[in-house]
Amino acid sequence: MEFSGTAIMWDTGEWIANDDGVYKTNAYGVNQFACPHPIFMITRYSNVDTDVESVQLVYGRPGRNYKTKIVPRSDLASANKIVKLAEYGVGVTSENAKALVQFLSDFESINYDKIIEKKSCDHMGWVGRGFKEFAPYISDLEFEGQDSFRQLFNSVREVGSYEKWLKTIRDYRKNGNIVVRMVMAASFASVLLKPLGALPFFVHLWGDTETGKSVALLAAVSVWAEPVIGKYAYTFNSTDVGNELYAACLNSLPLCMDELQILNKRSDFDDIIYRLCEGTGRLRGKKDGGIQNIKTWRNCIITTGERPITSMSSGGGAVNRVIEIECNGGKFFKNPREFCRTIQSNYGHAGKEFIDNLTGNIAEARALHEKYIKLLEDNTEATDKQIASAAALLTADELSERWIFNDGVRISIDDIKPYLQTKDMLNVNRRAYDYLREEIIANHSNFTSNGNECWGIEQDGNIYILKNRFNSIITDGGFNPQSTLSWMIRNHKIARHENGRRDISKRINGAKAHCICIYVDDIDDYENIENDEDLPF
Secondary structure (H helix, E strand, O other): OEOOOOOOOOOOOOOEEEOOEEEEEOOOOOEEEEEOOOEEEEEEEEEOOOOOEEEEEEEOOOOOOOEEEEEEHHHHOOHHHHHHHHHHOOOOOOOOHHHHHHHHHHHHHHOOOOOEEEEEEOOOEEEOOOOOEEEOOOOOEEEOOOHHHHHHHHHOOOEOOHHHHHHHHHHHHHHOOHHHHHHHHHHHHHHHHHHHOOOOEEEEEEOOOOOOHHHHHHHHHOOOOOOOEOOOEEEOOOOHHHHHHHHHHHOOOOEEEEOHHHOOOHHHHHHHHHHHHHOEOOOOEOOOOOEOOOOEOOOEEEEEEOOOOOOOOOOHHHHHOEEEEEOOOOOOOOOHHHHHHHHHHOEOHHHHHHHHHHOOOHHHHHHHHHHHHHHHHHHOOEOHHHHHHHHHHHHHHHHHHHHHHOOOOOOOHHHHHHHOOEHHHHOHHHHHHHHHHHHHHHOHHHHOOOOOOOOEEEEOOEEEEEHHHHHHHHHHOOOOHHHHHHHHHHOOOEEOOOOOOOOEEEEEOOEEEEEEEEEHHHOOOHHHOOOOOOOOO
16 A cells, blocks of 8 residues: 555555555456545444444545544445445445445455554443443543534543632632532532433523523533533523434533523423433434434433423423522622633543542442432422432532532532422422412402403302313413313312213303302402402502
8 A cells, every 4th residue: 555645554455555546457457446546444443332343434635634534334344335435525436336345345354453443432421331431531432423523522521720620619619609519419410310220300590690500500511521602511592303412422421501591482391301301312213224223311401591491381290300499699609700711721620530439439329329318208298200319419419529529518408408399399280270270369250240251150159160261271371171170070179060070061141051160168268359458459
């Protein structure tokens, strides 16, 4: 092989490889070209998760800079697949594809021991089995995922002074708001979820602008990577597929998203929560048949916005997967610009230090998590999912204080308790009933002859609300009328017809109508609303 501009000499067997390209002479004295320009293999990669091999090709025109491309070996073994390399500038067509396959196969066989061998991975986080290796903290590891994620992969590194970063973060842990400590704990907790067998969950900061939510998010990022929006963290201005691929690439590292208010539809919030907290992507088919590899991840999702990510109408499953923290207690950072300058020049050390300690202490982390689960069960009325998430935060906070900060500052159960949801708070049908109850109280005149509209009638100690009005109120609130009605029946909130029907016929304004009969005893103070002299209207 004699390619100008390369110092490496390889044996190419019967193939002639020079600046004119790669070819061999057949029995008739005709040159059979495999490629019209220089091309050869230089590195062989073995995926640490799947053992699937890829190779790095070097190719290009003489006198120009050579290009490199990592390609699955299976693509180089098929004439039909190798033509895809034409997209990247390789001179391959359907005519010479078979010859190029043969040349690369012969080249690898002849130079097998000379080709550099490295490990590769298409995601970050835990790889292999036994929680012993964590990407990118593996020697001789090469990223072989999508080129668009290479910047993300390269952003996870150690830069600047570890001591400067520690001093800055310790000052805010000691003198700052509990919110900063919660977000830092969430960042460390992300890498614990897979070893602990815990599910992904959200930590969402919301509140007025200029409180420091985005800066707190960047502080969480600085544990692992360059804290700049657009390099590691990004905004909610993204698609569902983009979020899925991003989460899968991070895998175990925290997924950080800023500016929730970019989304217009409230329903999009619940969709994002469910999709990301499932920890698995959609099942998709391939163009050539079969199915694509299903993307998975197990991490903590840290988000910020000017409003909550859940609402009164959010499903219980969505609320259960989120720990929301209101940030309206003043500014978190005295000098946010100086804080950002420091962490953007010094970052990435703490994450590696945490992983180095964790790989040998997985059993200790699991025992600590179980301890906090028991303490939270005994001292709160939170749901199981909320307790598991909170226990992960407390575990990460204690381990990071022990292994990283050594400042005696830890989050207590009393600190985290106000942010946890109880079972009653999670019941979406209970919230729907409360919403209906408030609507009835606010519009009590519409059940009398004095109302502007007719919603029904109060009679016999009960409230008869027109069925279509009932459905309209529940739907407008973002709830499901059928599900709400079933809950109300099970909890004896309504009277039913003697034949078991859910609605009751009632004569209103001289005509029969289908109504839902609600026991008035459940509408607190309903009878006294008109006589309440303290009301300002």
